[in-house]
Amino acid sequence: MLKxxxxxxxxxxxxxxxxILIIDILSFYSNISVTLISYLREIVIFSLIFLCYQFIKSRLNLDELTISQNLRRITYLIAINFFISIILKLLLNPEYSSSFPAKYNSLSAVFVSTVMAFTASFTLVPALFLLKQLIFYKRKRxxxxxxxxxxxxxxxxxFSVYFSRQPVGWLRFSNQSLANDISFSVALILVIMLSFRNExxxxxxxxxKIIYFFSGIPTFIAIVALFDIVYRQSLPSYSLTIAALTFNMWIFLLIYGGLAISKLFLQLPTARAFDRKIKELNSLYDLGRLLNSETNINKLLPLITRLTSQVLESHSTWLELYEEKEHRFTVVSQINLTLEEIKNNPFLTNDGLNELIIKNKDSILINDIPHHRQFKNLLQWKKEVRTILGAPLFSNRGQLMGIIYATKAKEYTFDIDDVSLLQGVSNQAAAAIENARLLKQSIERERLEQELKIARDVQLKLLPQSLPKVENFDIDAFCLSAYELGGDYYDFFYFSDGNPGIIVGDVSGKGTSAALYMAEFKGIIQTLAKNHKNPYTLACDINRIIYPNIERRSFVSAIIAKLNSQEETVVFTRAGHTPVLYCSGNSHEPSNIITKGIGIGLDPGSKFNEILEEYTVSLKENGTVIFYTDGLTEARNGEGLEFGEERLLLLFKDCKRNSAFEIKEKLVKTVVExxxxxxxxxxxTFVILKNCNENFTSKP
Amino acid sequence: MERFEVFLKDRESVKILNIQGFLDAHTAPDFESELQKLIREKNYNIVVNLDGLQYISSAGLGVFMGVIEDIRGNGGDLKICCAAPKVFKVFDLLGFPSLYEFFDSEDSAIKKFNVKV
Structure with a gap:
């Protein structure tokens, strides 16, 4: 449709x-003017400009133009306008009356005005659009x-110019030109406001800045000259509407151009410093981006020195990190240092330049190394070190991580800008190194957690997967590790006479070592049990084997028990373990049984065997025995209070007639609460043994 | 974290280690390093005074086991005194009284050393 x-x-x-041209020629010869035709003429001309405006607005995509493209186009448009107008004027030499608006005094003036009017329209309207792009560079609300x-x-x-037939910008504020002058004044204010938008x-x-300034000057002169060539006579004589519109645009160009050129001129002296800062910021930005994308510390460190050396154009560059344990620095990456030089680097201790940097927590610049006596050793170390720049790397928490040095082979080659640049680099580098280290740590931690999880799964498999079925016995057991790996252990096995055995043990210490001993313990018990008829001899045998094979500070406390289903008894021996909780079938008061015995792995054998006792309890008529580890009595609440034996005894008294499963549930629930x-x-950990020969009813 | 402290004092050629607070897997290394230091300095007559000890875990008990061979091997001994009933119970359950000499007071422990000498 639009097309x-x-x-x-x-x-x-x-x-x-x-x-319109034909009409103009006719009226030039006949010297008559018809008002209606004059109106029509203005309407047509105004519509043409309006169409031109709409066309540019809808068809030309100016948004993607760069500033230089934009400026070039404005210059071309002004040049076209200028040259066409001046050539026409010189070739055809148009003559006008001196009144306003001027009248044609020659036929050539008719042609010249027509061409100039449209040239001005079709160049200044696009120029206005281009100007708009510049103004919108930093658009505000x-x-x-x-x-x-x-x-x-x-x-x-x-329109007001057309009706008042007074020139624009006369500003006499007479009755005739009032609307004309007011609207022009407003336009002028708006133009000035817009003209400051030249960020x-x-x-x-x-x-x-230099190029634009020097090419801007002739363009500006051309703009100024346009007034005399175009706006004084040619345009007003053709059409006042077009004259006023283009004259306003011309004013806009003039003021905007004038201000822009003045600003360019004012900024020329500081342009160099400004340029440098911009470049600095850009390289720091690039550097930060590059450094942050490298998470492998082994690649990151060389990258830091390489980028630093590029940014600073240094002769040699090195990064040294502080080793907290050894209280010294290590060169971790370098540019242009030989191995020999790294080895003899005078910067690896806390003195000299390092000391200055550490003490001041700031970068340091020495521009004339040869003239400083105290730095003589630097020249001896490397003769190209004549200017040196160093900056500290601080962690997020303000701890010194290291120092980065850059050197040049001539004196006075780094300046204050380089100092801030290196400081910026070192900040970025410190952040990147810290990130890379944290990442490495978290990967390592994740790996360890994974390993622990595997170990835990293995350990859980070491515990009995099901409860044994023993005639006349109701058995239940519970085991929960406080950490990933536990040192508690319980197991079921069979003695040489075929009677089932139970062990509840607690390996001293926590975590990995306890878990490893627990695995060893299980293997030993399962192997030895077949050779023994009673808990006492089994315990002695276990101690004999464990003692030489366990770290001196580690030991195992255990209860080893034998279940006799015929006699409905439990025979046990307590090797340094927590007391045994017992309640006979006909008693109401449960008790703690403490038999003599010492922990497995504490003594080579003689004392162990001498002291250890064996004890038999009868479970007839619903008696109960509980073997537990100290985790139960020493369970602590938020106030540091222990669960304790008394609480346990009370609880046991309360549920002693319940089934093993119910007692287990009750114990766990109470401890958790x-x-x-x-x-x-x-x-x-605990194991509950009950006699279930007789029918009993569990308490509600 | 519970507090744990070790104080060392000399009494008649016997080194007294007074341990206070919670002796568990976290604090056991502190205690052990004190004992190792005494052994390195060839002090083999040691009394550990437990009167300020509130809690001892199996890791804490392990510390005694870890050093006793060294001490006795050099003709010395480690004696324990002033354990609160609750703390003594932990030692007792594990059978420590048959491996170590326990005393009610520091003086009686020291006297035992001097009688031997």
């Missing part, structure tokens, strides 16, 4: 222009509003 309209317009516009208000005001101005200049490089939010600090 069709434009196609039609392409034919219509020249036709319209041509017909009301920039667009001001610009559109400006367009509206100059349109109003064009794009600030960010130009020094080179561009007691501890509340406090995590277990020791493994929790």
């Amino acid at each position: 069709k309209i434009f196609k039609i317009l392409v034919i219509l516009i020249p036709l319209a222009i041509l017909s 009301n920039t667009s509003l001001i610009f559109h208000a400006y367009l509206l005001v100059i349109t109003i101005n064009a 794009w200049i600030t960010y130009l490089s020094r080179k561009k 007691f501890c509340a939010e406090t995590p277990l600090h020791d493994d929790l």
